[in-house]
Amino acid sequence: MSITREAKAQVIQDFGKSPNDTGSAEVQIAVLSKRIETLTEHLRANKKDHAGRRGLLTMVSRRRRLLNYLKKNSEPVYRTMLERLGIRK
Numbered sequence: 647m648s649i650t651r652e653a654k655a656q657v658i659q660d661f662g663k664s665p666n667d668t669g670s671a672e673v674q675i676a677v678l679s680k681r682i683e684t685l686t687e688h689l690r691a692n693k694k695d696h697a698g699r700r701g702l703l704t705m706v707s708r709r710r711r712l713l714n715y716l717k718k719n720s721e722p723v724y725r726t727m728l729e730r731l732g733i734r735k
Contacts, residue, residue: 649680661730671716672727678709679731 649657654677658668661676685702689695713733717724728735 649677649684653680671712672723675709675712675716675727676731678705678712679733681705682709 657676657680658673659665661672662668663670663672667673682702682705685698685705689698689702692698713724713727713735716727727733
């Protein structure tokens, strides 16, 4: 499932360095987290949606790779992202 344009704009505003910052790792991680939350709710209601489950696993993997990149390049930013998004590691 996708997120609305307004929700995505709000996430970009909260995590971006500028209003047009959509490519930084922080913003990408935050947008993926929002999409993962939405898709998780969908899959709780639709247990047989195997294609959706595969998409969820793909998004989780992409977010994990971005988090690894962030940890390697900026440990304090990585820690704050985990804390702000409520991701356990």
